[in-house]
Amino acid sequence: MAGKIRITQIRSTIGxxxxxxxxxxxxxxxxxxxxxxxxxxxxxxxxxxKVSHLVKVEEV
Structure with a gap:
């Protein structure tokens, strides 16, 4: 990946x-x-x- 990425939290960190x-x-x-x-x-x-199961990543 080059440039920028957009990271959005989609799952909770509780537990x-x-x-x-x-x-x-x-x-x-x-x-x-x-x-x-x-x-x-x-x-x-x-x-x-490390937290890929909690976030969604998009290339901008």
Whole structure:
């Protein structure tokens, strides 16, 4: 992926490991169905991979 990605939280962090909640917060996502845009760099892509079951990712 190159450029920007749009990340939307589609599932709750309730009942998930605390680490997943911290990753979601570090991405800038504040609540369900909240969308943020980030550059598609290795750090962001690694975080997204760890919580891929909780978010939807689109290339912009």
């Amino acid at each position: 998930r490991p605390a680490k997943h909640g911290r990753i979601i917060r570090s991405l800038g996502i504040k609540k369900m169905n909240y969308t943020v845009e980030h550059n598609a760099d290795p750090v962001i892509l690694g975080q997204v991979k």
